[in-house]
Amino acid sequence: MLKEVIATRFITPLREGGSLPGLVEADDLAAYVLKFTGAGQGRKTLVAEVVCGELARRLGLRVPRLVTVELDSVLGLGEPDQQVQDLLRSSGGTNLGMDFLSGALGFDPLAFPVDRAEAGRIVWFDALINNVDRSWRNPNLLMHRGDLWLIDHGATMIWHHNWPSAEASAARPYDASDHALARFRPDIAAAA
Ligand SMILES: Nc1ncnc2c1ncn2[C@@H]1O[C@H](COP(=O)(O)OP(=O)(O)OP(=O)(O)O)[C@@H](O)[C@H]1O
Ligand SMILES: [Mg+2]
Missing domain, CATH: 3.30.200 (Phosphorylase Kinase; domain 1)
Structure with a gap:
């Protein structure tokens, strides 16, 4: 609730x-x-x-x-x-x-370091929910008091707009090539 x-x-x-x-x-x-x-x-x-x-x-x-x-x-x-x-x-x-995270800054991959483990957990999660909205162009991540926060999960579970496509969508590999955290060598195996 x-x-x-x-x-x-x-x-x-x-x-x-x-x-x-x-x-x-x-x-x-x-x-x-x-x-x-x-x-x-x-x-x-x-x-x-x-x-x-x-x-x-x-x-x-x-x-x-x-x-x-x-x-x-x-x-x-x-x-x-x-x-x-x-x-x-x-x-x-x-x-x-x-x-509202007062004073939060939009995450910039060139300005803030992220460790491999945390990057791995976030990319793994985005693959799970089929998030198409976490690219370096529009990361939907905020830096607040030194921590990384996730926002904007509206463009996820894309299959729930078209249920007959759900199974095929779940089987398709997630393309993380332009993910905002791709450059931090996300440790996906550890996250999984
Ligand atoms: N909880 C929050 N605290 C502080 N600022 C926020 C918060 N949520 C959103 N913002 C600010 O508002 C902007 C827009 O929010 P959000 O990305 O959720 O909206 P949207 O309309 O879904 O955006 P998009 O254009 O990515 O589809 C964010 O980029 C951020 O700058
Ligand atoms: Mg957004």
Whole structure:
């Protein structure tokens, strides 16, 4: 069960994300990154975020805590940006939230070292969940207080958009050639 919070204030859109996630404050006074149910990517990407995010956590990888955020679409009325206003208005009800890691930096493979064991665990996990969104172009990894954190598991379990393809997809080797951690010689065997 995810903790449930109620959004009390829309702070700002996070422009880096393709789905235009937002930053909200909730009734517990904490700040959360909000992934809108009304976003074009659809609800299934949020299902993948929950399943794979919690799986990663149980495997000992760092993932910001996930919560459900109740959103009153009235919060969108004061939002000047039409696109953001539309998202807020179409996402009334339950949305996905995640702890906002304040001060986190986007991971850059040229700027931060990662040891072979940790790189191996993350690449192994991405192969398991069929993650197509951890390339060096868009790592979806954050550096927070010296630790590596995993975010954005929306583009995983691609087969759940097309179940008849699931078996063939599971049998196909994972292509990690442009994975953000490929250059750290990930120790996949140790991770497995
Ligand atoms: N928990 C968090 N704490 C701090 N910043 C975050 C957090 N989650 C996301 N961000 C910031 O917001 C950006 C977009 O988030 P995310 O990648 O989850 O969104 P998206 O719309 O799925 O993106 P994409 O363009 O990769 O599909 C991240 O690159 C990061 O800069
Ligand atoms: Mg992303």
